[in-house]
Amino acid sequence: MKVTWTYDRGDQRDNHEVELTDPDALEALLREIQQAGEPVVLTIFSDTSDPDDLPPGIQIGLGHPTHAFAVHIADDGGYLNDPTVETPTEGVRFDFGGVPTDYPAEHVQLRPETAIQLAVTYLRTGGEPPRLATIAK
Template sequence: MRVTWAYDCGDHRDTHEVDTTDPTAFDRLLRQIHERDEPVVVTIYDEPTGDTDDLPPGVQIGLGHATHAFIVHITDDGGYDTDPGVPAPATAISFDLGGVPTEYPAENLRLRPETAIQKAVAFLRAGGSPVSPPPA
């Protein structure tokens, strides 16, 4: 799987890209990204599309916020995976998406970071298959 993320550093973008098939190394990588305490979107996919404007099928995970995260399935019928037991934050939260600060609505941020990491690792273990059905 290809894993990409980037931070806006003012005068440049700090862009990262790695390939991994090892769930343990992937788990460790996601935890390191989260522990930076800088909300960022991590994109995980298997095969790039031929169109550079389209995201390849996969997932995006929002990490780096202390209490809230997200995971969104990038498929034709994809959507945000949420936990009904996790209350939405009071306001939207900005995550760095490809080096561009992007605000995500509070209702899509109903996952704890630990759960989002576990779901992303399960996605990798499943070879790029969704780990739970996205919400309707």
């Protein structure tokens, strides 16, 4: 699967794209990004032969110290929220494609660790729809 993310560096965009098949390598990468402390959106998806097709995937927001998000990209997809995580008092800004983007508080109701595990499980299962129940707590 492809993993893409971009940071806004003022006068330029810092684009990243890697192809990963090893869940452990993805986990190490995501932990490194989380520890860097620069909120960014990562998109994890399978290649599609049709450039007009939106490939199924998962987007996660990492880099914030306490909150993250995960959204399943599919016709029946949506944001995954953990009801045990306190909703932040305000939204969180993540760099999405090199554009600082505000995400509403109700969409960032995940812990960074949970978002990492959702992404790793998504890769490990070959793109099965992510579910909070599949994550070991």
